[in-house]
Amino acid sequence: MQVDIAIVGAGAGGLAAAASLLKQNPKLSISVFDPADEHYYQPGWTLVGSGIMPQEKTVRSMDSVIPKKVSWVQEAVTEFHPDSDFITLANGDDVTYKVLIVAPGLKVDYDAVPGLQDTLGQNGVSCNYRYDLAPYSWECIKNLKSGKAIFTQPPMPIKCAGAPQKALYLAADYWREQGCLNAIDIQFRNAGAVLFGVADFVPVLNSYVEKYGAKLEFNSNLIHVDGPNKIATFKVTDSEGNVTEVEETFDYLHAVPPQTSPDFIKNSPLSNEAGWLDVNQDTLQHTKYPNIFGLGDVISAPNAKTAAAVRKQAPVVARNIKQFMDHDTPDHQYDGYGSCPLTVERGKVVMAEFGYGGKLLPTIKGLDPTVPRSMWWAVKAKYLIPMYFDLMLKGRELLAKPERAKTTNT
Numbered sequence: 367m368q369v370d371i372a373i374v375g376a377g378a379g380g381l382a383a384a385a386s387l388l389k390q391n392p393k394l395s396i397s398v399f400d401p402a403d404e405h406y407y408q409p410g411w412t413l414v415g416s417g418i419m420p421q422e423k424t425v426r427s428m429d430s431v432i433p434k435k436v437s438w439v440q441e442a443v444t445e446f447h448p449d450s451d452f453i454t455l456a457n458g459d460d461v462t463y464k465v466l467i468v469a470p471g472l473k474v475d476y477d478a479v480p481g482l483q484d485t486l487g488q489n490g491v492s493c494n495y496r497y498d499l500a501p502y503s504w505e506c507i508k509n510l511k512s513g514k515a516i517f518t519q520p521p522m523p524i525k526c527a528g529a530p531q532k533a534l535y536l537a538a539d540y541w542r543e544q545g546c547l548n549a550i551d552i553q554f555r556n557a558g559a560v561l562f563g564v565a566d567f568v569p570v571l572n573s574y575v576e577k578y579g580a581k582l583e584f585n586s587n588l589i590h591v592d593g594p595n596k597i598a599t600f601k602v603t604d605s606e607g608n609v610t611e612v613e614e615t616f617d618y619l620h621a622v623p624p625q626t627s628p629d630f631i632k633n634s635p636l637s638n639e640a641g642w643l644d645v646n647q648d649t650l651q652h653t654k655y656p657n658i659f660g661l662g663d664v665i666s667a668p669n670a671k672t673a674a675a676v677r678k679q680a681p682v683v684a685r686n687i688k689q690f691m692d693h694d695t696p697d698h699q700y701d702g703y704g705s706c707p708l709t710v711e712r713g714k715v716v717m718a719e720f721g722y723g724g725k726l727l728p729t730i731k732g733l734d735p736t737v738p739r740s741m742w743w744a745v746k747a748k749y750l751i752p753m754y755f756d757l758m759l760k761g762r763e764l765l766a767k768p769e770r771a772k773t774t775n776t
Contacts, residue, residue: 481590
């Protein structure tokens with residue numbers, strides 16, 4: 367099999383890039399490789415896990431979202447042969463390409479925390495990072511009237527770095543409405559040292575932590591879960607570097623496990639030392655193989671791993687591929703844009719939009735991005751899903767036109 371463009375992964379990145387490429391050149395032969403039957407709108411799962419959004423709104427059949435002129439091969443990619451321009455599929459077939467796009471997402475590694483996989487979906491243990499588990503999160507929240515609720519965050523990088531604390535805010539706000547907040551001991555145990563990676567948003571988030579009476583525990587990493595006995599074990603590092611193990615009982619545990627690059631990327635010639643797809647952070651072109659591009663959660667660029675990032679990355683990748691195929695130097699730039707709609711309470715969102723180095727990149731200039739607003743709640747709860755399925759996945763690049771590298775005349 368030979369194609370102009372081979373795309374690994376039919377998630378947000380792969381499909382948005384395919385649609386964007388077809389907008390530029392409908393004659394391209396494009397094949398996307400993914401074994402999944404369904405396509406998920408993952409940013410909605412925080413709302414599903416809080417009883418706000420129906421689970422079924424976040425899923426569509428894969429064949430309904432693949433662009434019509436794209437060939438979908440329902441097979442996993444197992445090997446890369448970048449020096450010979452072909453990939454090998456799980457069924458043993460080889461596919462030759464002119465350009466390769468790598469966008470398989472990342473691996474949410476539930477097995478990395480002993481005991482977690484065995485107890486998910488029972489014993490009061492859940493995780494909004496899975497479609498099938500988000501409704502159980504809501505069940506646990508609804509049924510908890512008193513006791514201890516622990517929310518965890520693993521070491522970075524993870525997809526949607528704000529999601530672990532969004533789960534806390536919406537749960538605590540519900541308990542406040544029900545009049546039982548004071549009877550619930552809430553902990554946020556973060557493997558990192560800060561509440562949020564962009565400092566401008568920390569004060570407003572801290573104010574909500576205080577409002578809900580939650581206890582922050584930094585440098586506290588979940589390492590074991592005993593579901594039947596409802597005990598979570600954490601590795602805690604103090605300010606002097608001393609490490610101790612701390613056991614905490616719980617009534618509800620929202621456990622977010624470590625997240626890594628998929629094994630078939632880690633073990634390929636395309637990865638960097640940390641296992642991520644090694645791309646130029648500006649052009650998203652591979653650092654070694656010029657006919658390979660990447661986007662989405664798998665790339666090595668130091669941006670937030672969010673669907674909003676993919677929305678800005680896809681047009682960059684599509685235009686740079688066109689330049690590459692036209693024998694020009696790819697010069698469209700991704701600025702590291704990411705967005706995290708921080709659902710601090712029902713009806714209000716802090717819309718954190720930022721780029722590389724934590725630079726604030728608000729869509730609406732002049733509007734203080736650190737203020738919780740009801741307008742952003744409407745965007746998050748009502749408008750982002752149609753924007754995702756009807757605009758982004760169809761190559762309609764609303765507010766996503768990329769910049770080109772600035773040249774200096776000498």
